[in-house]
Amino acid sequence: MNEGALPKEDSDFSLPGRIDESDAAYFGVEIESKSKGKSLAIFGIAFVLISAGVFAYYFLNQSEIDSQILDNTTFKTLEEKMAKHYGVGQFGSEHAHAALAVFVNGDQVDFSHPQFQIQSKYIHFENNNPYLIHKHATNVPLDMLFASFGLKITENCIESNYQSGTNQHCVDKNNSMIFLVNGKSIPNINIYEIRHNDRILISFGDSELISEQIEYLEGLEIHDIPKINKLVPGNNISI
Known part of the structure; x- marks a missing residue:
């Protein structure tokens, strides 16, 4: 081995400027991943809160909503x-x-x-x-x-x-x-x-x-109203 020669390494991180560049690349990816993860977490929480609000509104107003459904003209004769x-x-x-x-x-x-x-x-x-x-x-x-x-x-x-x-x-x-x-x-x-x-x-x-x-x-005849036989309770027997 030549004593004046620099020792060889498996990577080129030892070259001037490489360490800074390599660290920046590594930590940049890590920061970007954390940022995306945070955004997804915020979106997920917002979605859950909105969904919870919608369902809470429905259950709190279920009677009113059901009444509107029953009043819908398409469901009635x-x-x-x-x-x-x-x-x-x-x-x-x-x-x-x-x-x-x-x-x-x-x-x-x-x-x-x-x-x-x-x-x-x-x-x-x-x-x-x-x-x-x-x-x-x-x-x-x-x-x-x-x-x-x-x-x-x-x-x-x-x-x-x-x-x-x-x-x-x-x-x-x-x-x-x-x-x-x-x-x-x-x-x-x-x-x-x-x-x-x-x-x-x-x-x-x-x-x-x-x-x-x-x-x-x-000259038209109008019939009398049939009377109910009160001797038979609960039965509408005309007399």
Whole structure:
């Protein structure tokens, strides 16, 4: 071995400047790794806190959320929505009969057809009768009867959806719309709640036909309300 020669090493760290460069490279990687690890830790904690907040909000407001779900119109029938809107009483809380005659251009709507029979449990026609309304609860307006079989009535128009397509008839210079309850005019027939023995006329068309239509309506028979046999508690036996 030459005494003037420098000893050889496996690495070149002993060369001038190499130690500093090597240390910088090594510690730079370590610092970068620690920085990334810290960022991931912060992100993880933030995610957990946000998730916890969302779940905490849900559980604290679960009743309100569930109520909103139940109130969603897609989960309810038309009758259920209308019953809630009008505050309809429990089925059987009231019983009333009334005669209804609807005329369009002089032709009477025949409610004896199947599409009109018992379409709502609260208010309906039954036993193939073409005019006699049965109401079985409190706070049930005529709007619920009309909606149950696709009849829409406004102050100026009458629209039917129970036939093929939509048929609409609206007031013009030749045709009028008249609502009569027991011979008296009312402005909004939809919100009217029938009382026993009411006689209701809805007429669209020539107003000169009204007197004839009223005479027909007055001649209709309104059945009495079946009575409950009180001798048999708990059984709704009509007598």
